[in-house]
Amino acid sequence: MxxxxxxxxxxxxxxxxxxxLSGDGFNILIDCGMFQGPKTLKALNYEPFPFDVGAIDAVLLTHAHIDHSGMLPKLMKAGYQGPIYATAPTRDLCAVMLADAGGIQESEVHFLNRRNQHRGRPLVEPIYTERDARRTMDLFEKVKLEEIVDVAPGVRARFWNAGHMLGATSVEVIVGEGDDPVRILFSGxxxxxxxxYLPDPIGPSGIDHLVLESTYGDRERQRVDTAERRRQLAEELRxxxxxxxPLLMPTFAVGRAQELLxxxxxxxESGDAPQAEIFLDSPLAIEATDVFLDRGWNRDTETNPFTTLRHAPHLHYLMKPGDSDRLEKLRDWHIILAGSGMCDAGRIRGHLKRLLWRREVTVLITGYQAVGTLGRLLVEGKKLVRIQGEDYRVKARIRTMDVYSAHADARGLVQWAQDRQPIRGQIFLAHGEPDALKDLSERLEKAGFYPAKISTPVLDQCFDLSREAAQPVVEGQPRLAPHRAATLDWHNARADILARLGDRLEAAPDDDSRLRMLLALERVLKTAEWPDEPAAAG
Structure with missing residues (x-):
């Protein structure tokens, strides 16, 4: 086989x-997510899919987050009409998240095309529209946890609770009939x-191959209970x-926003933090909250904790853009939660543009920030950042809290992998930046996994699987060179150089010094040659 x-x-x-995953007579996708981060990486979203869309039989969706589901409407636009298997909460969340992503695409392209017209550049089309996203929902087929589903000829799947967000799963794919099929587990x-608010992640044991996420593979987080988490939050508020x-909180709209609220x-209410009016300035988070109100039932406590959010007196939901704009008039103490969580899209950028330069403002970041995102640049301490083509000085207090992460840390990832033993074949480490991948690989080795059985694939890399082994397959040119997916690109390097140049010019003692600096730079540009090996930005 x-x-x-x-x-x-x-x-x-x-x-x-x-x-x-492809074999004799079948082709299936596990997730179809959108790239985020550096512009070079996000540009891949606009390119054709690197596979024959017409050959795909089914999509198995682990959960609703855009980096796992965000390209499903594009897949549909490209001709896919097969089923998308997902849990009921994932389907409901995708209904609001994908439509929101399509709306953002249309808005972003409208803004970009205005700039392109002014600069004489060609116009671009959105990856997909809100209407495309709504049409995609017709392809969803709901699955129940731990029930086996036939998804393609000779292929079955089983969804296990991953404990990451409402509806999130790990997906076990069973290939072959009889008593000896090949079992591949995708952790999601x-x-x-x-x-x-979420159960612990579970999964089957005795599998053949494991695809393991590695987001926090290089760090162990402080383990805190509810009281300690809230104590830390209260201190940040004080x-x-x-x-x-004001306090500005860039917030992931699904899961994180509801927990923070x-x-x-x-x-x-307890008096541990000063009272404030709280503005949830995210239509997506507001619509997602409705899903949590409907489906956030906790079987362990037999309650839905999110019902508190239905009529909270100090909580204000801002759906219309005009509602968001009116926050500009507020000067006193208040709290704004807005998306996106990595500061790269949505209404958060408008708030950052008007607040980052104010020393009395606090920006509190509570989630993972990918390389090249505005959120990552703020966390790393950049004092000048570029937002929608304009430079902004950072004078606000930038604070971080790591106790809200919905991802397992390195210790949790290793333990979850050990609980899946015996694993007869390969462990593929995905969904991680290079340092996290390297560190998690070393941790797995120390835990007793054989180094030769641990692989870290690069973009578009293919492996030929047998029951107990995996061999790399030499295929065509990958869309990005190896090791470039998680590095700052030339767009980031240009923005950084321009920012530093501006600082140097401002710090120069007089105009003659500034002119000499610019003339020296002009001479360098005239004589510069292309380097043989482009250096990694950053």
């Missing part, structure tokens, strides 16, 4: 997960375990209040 596994996304980076994104300005309301 010929069986190939190809990694078309989230290889050496944390976004765009898409794996293709794994939850941290021990969380208030400091932000003392700084004299519950904690914000709790610490204010």
């Amino acid at each position: 010929g069986l190939n596994l190809t990694f078309h996304g989230a290889a050496e980076c944390v976004t765009g997960f898409c794996a293709r 994104d794994l939850g941290a375990g021990g969380q208030d 400091q932000a209040h003392a700084a004299g300005g 519950l904690d914000l309301l709790a610490v204010m």
Whole structure:
């Protein structure tokens, strides 16, 4: 039985997960996610799919986050009309998330085309529209946890609770009939375990191959209970209040926003933090909250904790752009939650543009920030950032909290892999940046896994699978050179150089010094030659 596994996304980076499993008479995708981060990586979203869309029989979707589901409407536009298998909560969340992503695409392209017209550049089309996203929902077929589903000729699947977000799963793919099929487990994104609102991640043991996410493969986070998490949040609120300005929280709309709102309301009600008006400035988060109200039932506690969000007196939902614009008039203490969580899209950018230069403002980041995103640049301490083509000085307080992550840390990833033993074949490490991949590989070796049985695929790399082994297959040219998926690109390097040039010019003692500096730069540009080997930016 010929069986190939190809990694078309989230290889050496944390976004765009898409794996293709193909064999005799079948082709299936596990996830079809959107790339985020550096512009070079995001540009892949606009290119044709690196596989024959017409040959795909089915899509198995682990969860609704855009870096796993965000290219499904493009797949549909390209001609795919097969089933998309997912849990009911994932389907409901995708209904709002994909439509929102399509709307963002249309808005972003409208803004970009205005700039392109002014610069004499060609116009571009959105990857897909809101209407495309809504049409894609007709392809979804709901699955129940731990029930086996026939998804293609000779291929079955079983979905296991991954504990990462509402509806999130790991997907076990069973290839072949009889008593000796090949079992491949795709972890999806794994939850941290021990969380208030989500179960611990589970999965089957005794598999042949494992595809393991590695987002936090290089770090162990502080383990905190609800009381300690809220104590830390309350302290951040007290400091932000003392700084004299508003608190701005870039927030992932699904899961993170709802958990933060519950904690914000709790610490204010207890008196541990100063009272504030809270503005949820994210239509997607508001619509997602409705899904949590419908499907957030916790079987362990027999309650839905999110019902608190239905009529909270200090909580304001801002759906219309005009509602968001009116926040500009506020000067006193208040809290704004807005997407996107990595600061690369959505209404958060408007708030950052008007608030980053104010010293009394606090920006509190509570989620993972991929390489090249605006959020990552802020966390790394950049004092000048570029937002939608304009430079902004960063004077606000930039704070981070790592206790809200919905991803398992390195310790949790290793333990989850050990619980899947025996693993007869290969462990493929995906959905991680290079340092995380390297560190997790070393941790797995120390835990007793054979080094030769651990692989870190690069983008578009294919493996030929047998029951107990995996061999790389030499195929065509990958869309990105190896090891480039998670590095800062030339766009980031240009922005950084321009920012530093501006700083040097401002710091120069007089205009003659500034002119000499620019003339020297002009001479360098005239004599510069293309380097043989482009240096990695950053």
